[in-house]
Every structure is written in structure tokens, then in C-alpha cells.
Amino acid sequence: MNFQTLVTIETSDRYLKTAFSRAREAAEKTREKPFANRFSKSKAIEVDKVVAAHRTLTKSLKTILVSFPSIDQLDPFYQELIRTTLDYAQLKRSLGSINWALQKVMHLGVESKQTIYHCQDMTALNKHRRGYFGRVSSFMKQVSRDLEFLEAARKIMKGYPAIKTAIPTVCICGFPNVGKSTLLGRLTPAKPEIKNYAFTTKQLNLGYLKEAQHKIQLIDTPGTLDRLEKMNDIEKQAYLAVKHCADVIVYIIDLTESSYPLDKQLALLEKLKAFGKPTILYFSKTDLLDKALVDSTISKRKLKEVITDIDELKKDILARGEKLEVKIARQRDDERKEQALRRQQEEREGFEDEQ
Numbered sequence: 570m571n572f573q574t575l576v577t578i579e580t581s582d583r584y585l586k587t588a589f590s591r592a593r594e595a596a597e598k599t600r601e602k603p604f605a606n607r608f609s610k611s612k613a614i615e616v617d618k619v620v621a622a623h624r625t626l627t628k629s630l631k632t633i634l635v636s637f638p639s640i641d642q643l644d645p646f647y648q649e650l651i652r653t654t655l656d657y658a659q660l661k662r663s664l665g666s667i668n669w670a671l672q673k674v675m676h677l678g679v680e681s682k683q684t685i686y687h688c689q690d691m692t693a694l695n696k697h698r699r700g701y702f703g704r705v706s707s708f709m710k711q712v713s714r715d716l717e718f719l720e721a722a723r724k725i726m727k728g729y730p731a732i733k734t735a736i737p738t739v740c741i742c743g744f745p746n747v748g749k750s751t752l753l754g755r756l757t758p759a760k761p762e763i764k765n766y767a768f769t770t771k772q773l774n775l776g777y778l779k780e781a782q783h784k785i786q787l788i789d790t791p792g793t794l795d796r797l798e799k800m801n802d803i804e805k806q807a808y809l810a811v812k813h814c815a816d817v818i819v820y821i822i823d824l825t826e827s828s829y830p831l832d833k834q835l836a837l838l839e840k841l842k843a844f845g846k847p848t849i850l851y852f853s854k855t856d857l858l859d860k861a862l863v864d865s866t867i868s869k870r871k872l873k874e875v876i877t878d879i880d881e882l883k884k885d886i887l888a889r890g891e892k893l894e895v896k897i898a899r900q901r902d903d904e905r906k907e908q909a910l911r912r913q914q915e916e917r918e919g920f921e922d923e924q
């Protein structure tokens with residue numbers, strides 16, 4: 570899901586101003602056309618004003634509704650991300666209010682056009698035109714708080730990572746400075762920022778490992794994921810990505826202990842077990858160390874299935890990815906069957922209600 574494409578949401582005053590200005594422009598054009606008499610010209614001007622304002626407002630409101638995703642149908646990762654960073658209930662209420670305004674504006678526009686069209690004199694014409702613009706302004710003003718809320722929400726959602734939630738996903742975890750971004754850059758074409766100090770990465774970096782027809786998503790998850798109560802927004806994103814999106818965790822241990830001692834790194838590995846995800850242990854920076862030290866650490870610490878070679882790691886990820894693709898395809902198939910059954914059930918219930 571990509572939240573970058575959410576449209577900017579204006580204030581109700583701005584939408585009205587634009588609609589009124591389109592109405593004035595339409596009136597100018599109609600004023601230049603020839604008519605049989607003054608009254609039919611005035612009527613055409615008022616009808617065109619209403620039509621122009623109606624089109625502008627309905628288009629603006631529809632664009633908002635189309636641009637925002639249907640919250641209940643989002644992947645659990647995005648649903649929980651919304652719940653942790655925004656007022657979820659208010660978001661749903663505000664989108665509901667915009668839909669309400671759209672229905673009102675649409676209905677009023679169609680009705681007013683007809684009424685004005687059938688007016689017999691100037692007094693009625695002016696009364697209904699004023700009525701239309703007064704009521705349409707009132708509908709828009711009633712949702713002004715919702716528009717403000719949605720714009721604030723959009724700004725937050727723009728910062729959400731564009732994670733693909735239906736492909737095999739590997740989260741790269743480990744203490745700051747262990748080499749997470751370096752590994753992502755080596756396994757995928759991604760070019761994350763890499764620096765020789767901790768807390769370099771301030772967003773979730775994504776990369777895609779492609780081989781033959783296979784595609785695996787890798788997420789470089791910054792932060793230590795072990796201070797839930799103190800997490801900042803990015804750490805929360807990383808935590809939720811591991812919780813909801815990771816099919817596999819690659820846990821990096823930096824044996825040079827350049828920033829964190831091995832004991833601390835192993836303690837975090839234990840904590841990550843709470844996620845219940847298959848975990849690959851990878852030693853980074855082994856090029857800086859004696860092979861003997863690497864081997865003795867593995868045996869002393871009784872570590873199992875440690876990978877120290879990047880090509881071996883890549884092979885392991887690809888092999889797991891292939892199996893995961895089969896699993897995901899099966900899940901999708903089950904979901905499709907479930908949806909079809911639900912639709913059939915709903916159709917049957919609808920048919921019975923009509924009887």
C-alpha cells in the first residue's frame with residue numbers, strides 16, 4: 570500500500586471558493602451567448618452556475634473518498650499502524666461525514682437544477698439560486714472539522730512505509746550499527762544510507778530480492794524493538810512490520826561488538842522470539858575477525874545454524890521465499906473461495922428477504 574498518493578485535502582472554505590469561482594466563470598460564458606429573451610438568459614445563467622458549482626464540489630469530495638483506502642480492508646499491519654498513530658474511530662467517522670456531504674451535495678445539485686429550470690419569474694429564480702448556494706455552503710461547513718482531521722491524518726499517513734503485504738517478507742533486525750542497511754544494500758538493489766555510527770536509519774528501508782520469477786521483500790527495521798513503551802514513530806513502524814509482515818527474521822550479530830556487547834545482542838535475540846517467527850542468525854563483519862574466533866563463539870554460545878557468508882544467506886532466503894510463495898498463493902486461494910461463499914450467502918439472504 571502506498572500512502573504517498575493521498576490527495577491534499579483543502580479546507581471547506583477553499584473548496585467553496587473554488588466552486589463559486591467556477592460558477593462565476595460558467596456564468597460569464599453563458600452571458601456571452603444569444604437568447605430569445607432576458608428571462609431565459611437569466612435562467613440559463615443560474616442553471617449553469619449551479620451545475621458548475623455542483624460538478625466542482627462533487628468532484629472534490631469524490632476525489633477524497635477514492636484516494637483514501639477503505640480502512641477496514643487494509644492489511645492488519647496498516648490497520649494497527651493507523652490505530653497507533655491516529656484516532657482510528659475518528660478517521661472512519663470523518664470519511665463517513667465526507668460521504669454524507671457528497672450525498673447531500675449531489676442530491677441538492679440535481680434537485681436545484683430542476684427547480685431553477687422550472688422557475689417562472691426572476692423572484693423565484695433568485696430565491697432558488699440563493700437557496701442552493703446557502704445550503705451547499707452549510708453542508709460543506711458541517712464537515713469542515715472532518716476535512717481538517719483528514720488533512721492532518723494524510724500528513725501522518727504520508728510517512729507510512731509502502732510495504733507490499735502479499736509477498737514473502739524478511740525483516741532484518743539487530744542492534745544499531747550492526748550492519749542491517751549494509752546487508753539490505755548487498756542483497757537487493759536498494760541504496761540505504763550507511764554510516765559508521767548507531768541510529769543512522771530513520772525510516773524503514775525496503776528492498777526487493779529478485780531471482781527468476783521470485784520476488785522477496787526485505788525490510789531494514791531500525792531500532793532495538795525492545796523498548797515498546799519508549800518507541801518513537803519509526804520504531805513503532807519497525808515493530809509492527811516484524812509483527813505483521815515478517816515471514817522470516819534475519820537477526821544480525823556484530824561479533825566485533827563495535828557498539829553493543831555480544832551478551833546484549835543475544836539477549837535481544839531471545840526477546841525477538843516472542844514474535845514467533847522463523848529466525849536466521851547472521852554474523853556481520855566477519856571479514857574483520859579471525860575465523861577461529863567466529864567458530865569458538867558459535868560453539869561457546871551454543872548457537873545453532875549461524876550463517877556467516879552472504880551468498881549462503883541469499884540462498885537460504887530464496888529457498889524460504891519459494892516455499893512462502895506457495896503458502897501465500899494457497900492462502901489467497903482460500904480467501905478467494907471464502908469471499909465467493911460469503912457473496913453467495915449474501916445473495917441468498919437478499920433473495921430470501923425479497924420473498
Ligand SMILES: Nc1nc2c(ncn2[C@@H]2O[C@H](COP(=O)(O)OP(=O)(O)OP(=O)(O)O)[C@@H](O)[C@H]2O)c(=O)[nH]1
Nearest residue numbers: 745746747748749750751764765767768769770854
Ligand atoms: N567490514 C565490515 N563492515 C561492515 C559490515 N556490515 C556493516 N559494516 C559497517 O558497519 C557500519 C554500520 O553499518 P550499517 O549498515 O549502517 O548499520 P545499521 O545496522 O543499518 O545501523 P543503524 O541504521 O544505525 O541501525 C558501517 O560503517 C558499515 O560500513 C561488514 O560485513 N563488514
Ligand SMILES: [Mg+2]
Nearest residue numbers: 749750769770
Ligand atoms: Mg541502518
